[in-house]
Amino acid sequence: MESENSSSDSPTPVRKIVTVAAIAAGVQFGWALQLSLLTPYSQTLGVPHTWSSFIWLCGPISGLLVQPIVGYYSDNCTSKFGRRRPFISAGAVAVAIAVFLIGFAKDIGHHAGDSLEKHTKPRAVAIFVVGFWILDVANNMLQGPCRAFLADLSADNHKTMRISNFLFSFFMAVGNVLGYSAGSFSSLHKMFPFTQTVACDVYCANLKTCFIIDIILLVFVTITAVTTVSETPLKKPQDPEPRPSGIPFFGDLFTAFKSLKKPMWFLLLVTSLNWIAWFPFLLFDTDWMGKEVYGGNVDGNDAESKLYDKGVRAGALGLMINSIVLGFSSLALEPLGRVVGGVKNLWGIVNFILCACLASTVGITKMAEAWRRHHPGVLSPPPSNVKASALSMFGVLGIPLSVTFSIPFALASIFCSTTGGGQGLSLGVLNMSIVIPQMFVSVISGPLDKAFGGGNLSAFVLGSISAAISALMAIFVLPKPPKQVSIVPGMAGGH
Numbered sequence: 001m002e003s004e005n006s007s008s009d010s011p012t013p014v015r016k017i018v019t020v021a022a023i024a025a026g027v028q029f030g031w032a033l034q035l036s037l038l039t040p041y042s043q044t045l046g047v048p049h050t051w052s053s054f055i056w057l058c059g060p061i062s063g064l065l066v067q068p069i070v071g072y073y074s075d076n077c078t079s080k081f082g083r084r085r086p087f088i089s090a091g092a093v094a095v096a097i098a099v100f101l102i103g104f105a106k107d108i109g110h111h112a113g114d115s116l117e118k119h120t121k122p123r124a125v126a127i128f129v130v131g132f133w134i135l136d137v138a139n140n141m142l143q144g145p146c147r148a149f150l151a152d153l154s155a156d157n158h159k160t161m162r163i164s165n166f167l168f169s170f171f172m173a174v175g176n177v178l179g180y181s182a183g184s185f186s187s188l189h190k191m192f193p194f195t196q197t198v199a200c201d202v203y204c205a206n207l208k209t210c211f212i213i214d215i216i217l218l219v220f221v222t223i224t225a226v227t228t229v230s231e232t233p234l235k236k237p238q239d240p241e242p243r244p245s246g247i248p249f250f251g252d253l254f255t256a257f258k259s260l261k262k263p264m265w266f267l268l269l270v271t272s273l274n275w276i277a278w279f280p281f282l283l284f285d286t287d288w289m290g291k292e293v294y295g296g297n298v299d300g301n302d303a304e305s306k307l308y309d310k311g312v313r314a315g316a317l318g319l320m321i322n323s324i325v326l327g328f329s330s331l332a333l334e335p336l337g338r339v340v341g342g343v344k345n346l347w348g349i350v351n352f353i354l355c356a357c358l359a360s361t362v363g364i365t366k367m368a369e370a371w372r373r374h375h376p377g378v379l380s381p382p383p384s385n386v387k388a389s390a391l392s393m394f395g396v397l398g399i400p401l402s403v404t405f406s407i408p409f410a411l412a413s414i415f416c417s418t419t420g421g422g423q424g425l426s427l428g429v430l431n432m433s434i435v436i437p438q439m440f441v442s443v444i445s446g447p448l449d450k451a452f453g454g455g456n457l458s459a460f461v462l463g464s465i466s467a468a469i470s471a472l473m474a475i476f477v478l479p480k481p482p483k484q485v486s487i488v489p490g491m492a493g494g495h
Contacts, residue, residue, distance in 0.1 A: 012153040016229045020153065021167035023088065023146050023225055025175040026218030027139055030095060032179025032319065033210050034135070040287055040312045041207055043298045045105065045128055046120030060435035060442065062133070066140040068431070074145045082231025084149035091141030092222040096215045098138055101131030103195075103208035110199035119299065152231070169405075173327035178217075180320035182210045186313055203309050263479040264415040268433040270347075270478050271408045273470035275434050277354055278404065279441040280459035281361075281397070286315030288456040292365040293390050294381055295372050303379045310381055318394030325398025326405075333406060344478045347407050350400035351471030357397050358464035362457055364389050411481060 070087055077083040101108075109124025110116065150164040182188060189195050189205035192212060196205035289311040290296045296308025337343045367389065368382045381387065412430040445459040 012155070012229070017150060017153055017164050018167055019221075019229055020146065020149050020225045021164065021171050022221045023092075023142065023218075024168050024171040025178065026092075026214065026221050027095075027142050027146075028172040028175025029179040029182075029214045029217055030099060030135065030175075030211070031139065032176045032323075033182070033207070033214065040290060040298060040308070041204070042125075042128065043287075044203065045109075045125050046118075046122075047125055060438035062136040062140050063431060063435040063438075066137050068144075070141050071144040071148065074148060076234070078234050078236045080233050083234050084145040084152065085226045085231055087141055087145040088149070088222060089226055091138050091145070092218055094134055094138030094141060095218055098131045098135035099211040099215055101127055102135065103211040104200075105131065106199045106204055107197055110197075114199070116199060149229075149231075153229070169330060170327070173323055173330075176323035176326070177320055179210070179214075180316050180323060182213060186309070261415065263481075264412070264429075266473070266478050267408065267411050267415060268430065270470050270473050271430065271433040272437045273466050273473065274351060274354075274404055274408070275437040276441060277351070277358065277463040277467035277470060278401075279438050280445055280456070280463040281358060283441070283445070284456040284459065285319065285394070286312045288361065288365075288460070289315030289318065289390060292361075292455055292457065293368045293386065295368065295379075307379055307381070314381075314387065314391070315394075318391045321391060321395045322398045322401065325395050326402045327398075329399045330402040330406060333402065342480060343407050343411065344474050344480060347403055347478075348471045348473075348475035350403045351467050351474060353396065354400040355464050355467035355471060357393050357400075358460050358467060360389075360393055361460045364393065365457060411478075415481070 074083050074087045077086065079086050105124045105128040106114075106121065108127050109121050112123040114121040114123045147168065150168060154164050186202070186206065189202060189209045192209050195208040195212070196202060200208065290298070290308040291311070294307050294311030294314065296306070296311050297304040298308050299305075300308070333343075333346070337346045340346050340349060364386060368386050371382055371386065372378075408430060441459070444462075448458045448462065449455055451458070
């Protein structure tokens with residue numbers, strides 16, 4: 001099948017690339033809300049903390065299956081609307097449906113028969129889980145074709161491809177800041193007063209309002225992109241080659257694994273350990289702020305639940321600070337790599353920073369607990385030094401996160417450039433080393449927390465150990481790339 005892009009002779013003007021890259025802001029807005037608010041929200045529906053991690057399995061499962069399948073079929077789509085735009089449009093519609101189900105789960109569950117007096121609301125939980133899974137599938141439907149569309153528009157011009165990746169990263173950082181800042185406001189629901197109902201309290205109404213804003217933003221940027229940036233449809237071959245039975249891309253994926261060289265296998269291993277370190281914190285950071293740092297209780301009395309809510313919103317503020325640091329530090333990766341002797345050394349150094357930050361959660365928690373022991377019966381936020389320590393830790397984590405979102409993808413492109421599998425397929429293989437660790441963390445973190453008396457610290461300690469191992473392997477085991485190339489941050493959404 002002949003491959004054509006929308007601009008085969010010269011790259012598309014930057015303004016059109018900006019228009020397509022802006023879709024990342026809408027996608028990442030919703031992803032930021034997922035990370036900061038949905039684990040606490042699921043517990044208000046009656047989902048036990050030890051079970052909330054299993055809900056997050058939908059992300060890696062959809063990333064493992066949906067993204068490579070959508071990528072394969074978008075490569076070969078012969079629609080008159082183009083290869084990428086039909087998938088981008090369908091993904092945006094699916095996101096809108098998913099966030100509606102999540103935001104209105106309590107209301108729909110109440111009308112379906114959930115009791116307001118009972119803590120567990122089974123119908124609302126069912127609607128929430130369905131919406132959550134649809135949201136992850138839809139995010140994967142959007143991200144892959146968007147990145148591929150940008151590559152098509154670059155027309156193999158390396159400078160334009162670098163600009164496209166930078167803009168995509170920039171708009172993902174914008175989406176992060178918007179999502180985390182929206183999650184940190186406790187009165188956002190006043191924009192849409194109808195969001196607060198008998199079944200949906202202020203916390204629920206704020207989440208609902210955040211998702212309504214996300215729908216408006218995503219629909220706007222998607223409609224703008226698909227209507228103003230055109231594609232040249234892919235022509236159907238006159239004599240198509242016979243296709244094997246089953247899903248064709250699995251054969252390509254199997255061939256890619258067979259052809260992997262030792263450097264790529266080491267990269268997959270280091271990446272997997274790196275993400276085992278990251279996922280416990282990414283999944284439970286705001287819950288840790290609400291529970292361990294602020295001493296709140298989502299299942300407690302009114303004062304305890306309000307204190308928990310304050311902690312969750314402080315965590316959302318920390319994530320916003322993290323995103324700001326991430327955006328600025330990603331611009332400094334190129335000179336930093338030269339200073340420390342290469343990108344793999346830089347990766348190892350920042351993984352030690354990640355290790356130290358995750359270990360520091362234990363000390364911060366102990367400081368908060370000591371303060372509460374000396375002030376029994378006082379339900380108020382921790383002192384300023386505890387809050388400052390926690391927020392500073394969130395900010396410092398932006399440095400290793402910028403590396404995690406860029407260097408592995410750059411190295412994958414280098415190591416796989418001679419295998420014949422193509423850049424898209426090599427990044428698809430790398431994605432497996434991200435989603436499989438997420439599945440592992442989702443399965444083990446609940447039982448691990450329960451075995452050590454509840455809470456999040458045990459999973460964070462596991463992450464700290466994994467970060468230290470990945471740091472050592474990045475420095476001493478991972479082969480040095482044959483040529484140091486410019487690092488273009490390629491941020492991912494954790495799927």
